[in-house]
Amino acid sequence: MKNRVILGIVVGVSCLAAWNPPFQYPDHWPAPQYAFEHNAIDSLKRELGRALFYDPILSADSTVSCASCHSPYQSFAHTDHAVSHGINDQLGNRNAPVLINLAWQRQLMHDGAIAFFDFQPLAPITHPKEMGEDLRHVLIKLNRQPRYQRELFAIYQDSTMTSERLLKCMSQFLLSLVSADSKYDQVQGGVLSFTEQEQSGYRVFQAHCARCHTPPMFTNYAFANNGISVDPMYQDSGRYKISHQAQDVFRFKVPTLRNIEFSYPYMHDGRYATLREVLQHYSRDYHSNEGAADVSLPLSFSEKEETDLLAFLLTLSEPAFNFKKENQFPRAFFQR
Amino acid sequence: MRLGCFILMWFWGNLKAQHDIHLKWNFHSTDPYLNIEVCKFYVGNFVFYNHGIEVGRAEDYFLMERLKREELVFHECINTGFDAFEFQLGVDSITHERGVMMGDLDPVQNMYWTWQAGYIDAKIEGKWKEHPFQLHLGGYQHPYRADQKVRVSCSKVQYEYQFDSFLDIGFIQRLNEAMGDNGCLIMSPRTEAVEWMQWIANKMMEH
Numbered sequence: 164m165k166n167r168v169i170l171g172i173v174v175g176v177s178c179l180a181a182w183n184p185p186f187q188y189p190d191h192w193p194a195p196q197y198a199f200e201h202n203a204i205d206s207l208k209r210e211l212g213r214a215l216f217y218d219p220i221l222s223a224d225s226t227v228s229c230a231s232c233h234s235p236y237q238s239f240a241h242t243d244h245a246v247s248h249g250i251n252d253q254l255g256n257r258n259a260p261v262l263i264n265l266a267w268q269r270q271l272m273h274d275g276a277i278a279f280f281d282f283q284p285l286a287p288i289t290h291p292k293e294m295g296e297d298l299r300h301v302l303i304k305l306n307r308q309p310r311y312q313r314e315l316f317a318i319y320q321d322s323t324m325t326s327e328r329l330l331k332c333m334s335q336f337l338l339s340l341v342s343a344d345s346k347y348d349q350v351q352g353g354v355l356s357f358t359e360q361e362q363s364g365y366r367v368f369q370a371h372c373a374r375c376h377t378p379p380m381f382t383n384y385a386f387a388n389n390g391i392s393v394d395p396m397y398q399d400s401g402r403y404k405i406s407h408q409a410q411d412v413f414r415f416k417v418p419t420l421r422n423i424e425f426s427y428p429y430m431h432d433g434r435y436a437t438l439r440e441v442l443q444h445y446s447r448d449y450h451s452n453e454g455a456a457d458v459s460l461p462l463s464f465s466e467k468e469e470t471d472l473l474a475f476l477l478t479l480s481e482p483a484f485n486f487k488k489e490n491q492f493p494r495a496f497f498q499r
Numbered sequence: 500m501r502l503g504c505f506i507l508m509w510f511w512g513n514l515k516a517q518h519d520i521h522l523k524w525n526f527h528s529t530d531p532y533l534n535i536e537v538c539k540f541y542v543g544n545f546v547f548y549n550h551g552i553e554v555g556r557a558e559d560y561f562l563m564e565r566l567k568r569e570e571l572v573f574h575e576c577i578n579t580g581f582d583a584f585e586f587q588l589g590v591d592s593i594t595h596e597r598g599v600m601m602g603d604l605d606p607v608q609n610m611y612w613t614w615q616a617g618y619i620d621a622k623i624e625g626k627w628k629e630h631p632f633q634l635h636l637g638g639y640q641h642p643y644r645a646d647q648k649v650r651v652s653c654s655k656v657q658y659e660y661q662f663d664s665f666l667d668i669g670f671i672q673r674l675n676e677a678m679g680d681n682g683c684l685i686m687s688p689r690t691e692a693v694e695w696m697q698w699i700a701n702k703m704m705e706h
Contacts, residue, residue: 282598331599
């Protein structure tokens with residue numbers, strides 16, 4: 164795989180585990196959306212961001228970290244949980260999405276509420292049903308921690324945690340979560356070949372799915388109403404809640420299908436436990452909400468095509484990504 | 500003085516004072532039924548003009564807050580007189596794109612919507628005859644872009660000048676029009692927020 168390098172700078176001396184980025188992605192991918200000129204890739208900042216990601220100190224009662232709902236073993240999604248869990252056993256109303264290839268996303272969250280990447284962690288940190296904290300208080304707590312003071316000094320020659328440092332370091336970690344080595348990628352690179360069934364599924368995919376789940380990112384980053392019924396408990400209007408535009412009622416961001424195998428349950432509210440159920444929604448259901456349809460349901464594919472499509476979707480998995488040590492809990496940092 | 504809600508805009512410049520420019524905003528109520536608890540807003544991207552020609556600028560953003568920070572001083576911003584200036588009321592979309600920043604734009608200032616990216620351009624909170632109002636005005640994207648360009652013409656063109664304007668801005672009347680049974684709440688980008696920001700900008704331009 165031919166890689167591009169955005170920028171790699173190593174500053175200072177730190178006790179955090181060495182990890183040498185730089186930010187890499189396949190040559191045939193589009194340019195990232197993230198403005199790296201405001202936050203150039205730096206391995207020490209990335210490592211500090213990783214520590215923050217796993218640290219429950221960000222929540223009001225120090226029980227919930229980002230990793231509580233974004234497990235590295237599921238491509239940073241929340242397997243088996245339909246919706247996110249927060250402090251005091253509270254439940255949110257949306258499923259935690261995978262955290263991969265985020266540098267290409269222009270808008271984050273299912274409804275695109277967050278348009279500026281660095282600010283994204285503020286949403287879960289301050290949400291009363293997630294971490295329920297106040298940014299000012301988070302900074303006070305972090306500034307009492309010698310382990311953070313040491314690392315901050317190594318990076319900035321100043322041991323004060325500020326909101327800018329907190330958020331930009333977290334961005335560094337999140338941006339580094341690039342998954343680009345699935346079987347699909349290896350087929351594209353001429354290293355492997357699809358099986359007959361996968362190839363058949365690829366044809367079904369191109370005919371019915373690729374318009375929204377566009378390769379190579381397997382999303383077009385748009386918002387779409389895929390026709391699923393409205394959950395009577397959540398009454399979630401999706402993108403409309405942010406845009407207040409009538410055409411956005413029940414539209415949600417088209418998710419990437421990369422590592423879809425690991426990110427069950429599916430849909431914005433986690434209503435489908437398996438990929439088979441998702442495909443059955445598209446092949447058998449009719450449009451079931453009052454918003455404008457962006458998908459003409461049911462899509463016409465047979466049971467065999469459905470199975471072939473499933474086989475193709477599994478080629479979008481990169482199991483090794485889930486076990487990369489550099490993405491996991493930084494034990495050494497918390498033992499010091 | 501009749502009852503009302505007034506805005507004082509005041510500026511002052513002096514050649515002997517190294518061309519410092521002082522700008523002051525003061526929201527003041529003389530109506531006993533109106534209790535303004537919070538009034539804070541962003542201003543920035545100041546440009547000073549003389550006969551239509553730019554003579555100085557200060558591109559930073561500043562968070563003004565009633566009773567806490569009502570005056571700005573620009574040191575040696577220009578070396579000539581000026582007859583007009585303009586500024587951004589609220590944070591423009593370009594600044595939004597620059598990512599997280601410190602100082603007045605630090606998200607710890609509680610002027611950032613954490614669940615919907617974007618700065619809150621202005622917050623006005625309080626009670627009118629026990630009816631609460633909370634105006635959180637902002638939005639950076641069409642059609643709910645709320646930040647406004649404010650241009651103020653000065654009546655005197657000289658090196659030493661002083662100007663003040665003490666206006667009844669009709670806030671209570673405007674608030675009454677917006678009040679429902681439970682008060683007036685605007686907590687997200689929407690048409691009403693844009694209209695409020697346009698109204699405030701227009702009031703700042705009247706003097």
